[in-house]
Amino acid sequence: MRNLWIFLSRYNAFFFFIIFFAAGIILTIRNNVYQRSVTFGSTNEIVGTAYKRLNVIKRYLNLVQVNDSLAAENAALKTQLLGIASIDSTQITKVKDTINHQQYTLIAAKVFKNSVTLTNNILTINKGIKDGIAKDMAVISLGKGVVGFVQNVSENFATIRPLLNQETAISVVLKKDNAFGSLVWGDNNFDYRKAYVKEIPNHYKVKVGDTIITSGSGGFPRGIEVGRVTNTNLSTGDSFMTLEITLFNNFSTLQFVYVVKDKFAEEVKSLQPEVKNEQ
Template identity: 35%
Template sequence: MRNLYLFFRKHYFIFLFLLLEVVSLIFFFRHNKFQNAVMYDWTSAISGRVNNTYNSIAEYLYLRRTNFILGEENAKLHARMPQAIYLADTQIYIRNDTIMQSEYRFINAKVISNTTNRRNNYMMINKGIMHGIEPHMGIIAGDKIVGQVVSVSRHFSWIMSVLHKEVKISAKFLKNNQLVSVEWHGGDYQIGVVKEIPKHLIVSAGDSIITSGNSEIFPEGILVGTIKQVKEHQDENFNTATICFLTDFNGLGYIEVVLDMFKEEKTNLKASFQEL
């Protein structure tokens, strides 16, 4: 404490000079309109920059939480879509009751690793067995297709992206329900291939391709992409086309895991038929 006192006593004239300078500047800018306006503009600019910086930092800090909340809301909305509702009519005597129950449930998750530049691409998400995720479940982002679960641990899941040579999507044309299949042959991660297009079918650039609902992985109506260019094959039974994927595979942040609530029932039914 004594050293601090001695320091101020030794340099008191410097502090006195600075204090007088500040007082002089205050009086100078207060009683001169032009200088006052200049000072006001300068302080306003500094204040604006500080506020912008503060807001940017605050927005960044809350962005993760905001994205998570939006993902949870998307999952809830998907559960209410027509494709996620199972409708069954049961008739008992003269009563006709309509029973509606959820056929699909959606779990929001964050992508923590992802590739798009390889022939076979995978991603990892931060949800696993303890969250109800199992292999062969579908992965979507919003209303767009992403891939399927191939392996799970307690807290994480390994996803096979659509950008993989083993993935073949059961799809159809939105305009006429004609069934096709979609694959990715490597190269540009935004471009895929539509196969098994009937020759009689009139196909135009921009036609929408959606999931058919015939597989056990994806619900019907999930967006796959739009036709880019048709390729006719004279010596084959079907034509092909290139497709522009609607999913931004390189910018995936949050996804949803599709849980088929009737998967076990469907599997058991198929197994009983195969045993006959």
């Protein structure tokens, strides 16, 4: 206390100056309309600017929640477009289906690890067994196009074998005439923007610009646009043609994907051994 008193006594002139200066400013503002309006205007501008910058910081810190919310909303819209009955961004919701037409359910997930430069690329997403993810489920993108298949699943995460992997093949068709083919990647050209459709019979008339869509096989809903034909002159030397397509989906910027739960996947899978035996 003694040291404080000595400090105040030594600098009392400075403190008296501050007190009288502040009092003078307050009296000037209170008793003069112009000074009062200028002061309030400046104060409001300073406070407004401070709140604006604070809100920018808060929005940045909340980007994760905002992105998750947008993914769920976009998933709901995509669900309606595909004619699917239900969607939940965190888990599969059981919906009473009296007409037994609910075939697909979409689960929104975030990609937090990705690659496009390898010959066998792998994605990792933040959803796993507890969210209803299972091996071999189909995966589609937030925009246009297919992504791939679930490869491995843990409790909270899953890896995806994308189209940009030489072990991936997806059943597709020409949109205009339903000619079936197999969508693959690579073929000596490992461009993440390109892919190839093989096994299209030569008698089909394919033109540059034709659209490729999913066939409805392999867990993918039918009609998802995959890409556009850019080259029809790739000869295979047999009765089938190979088409080069430009993918609608940009794998280098994937942030959110939809894992597709097919209600009839197990039933179809159980028939596959019987089909092989019949052949």
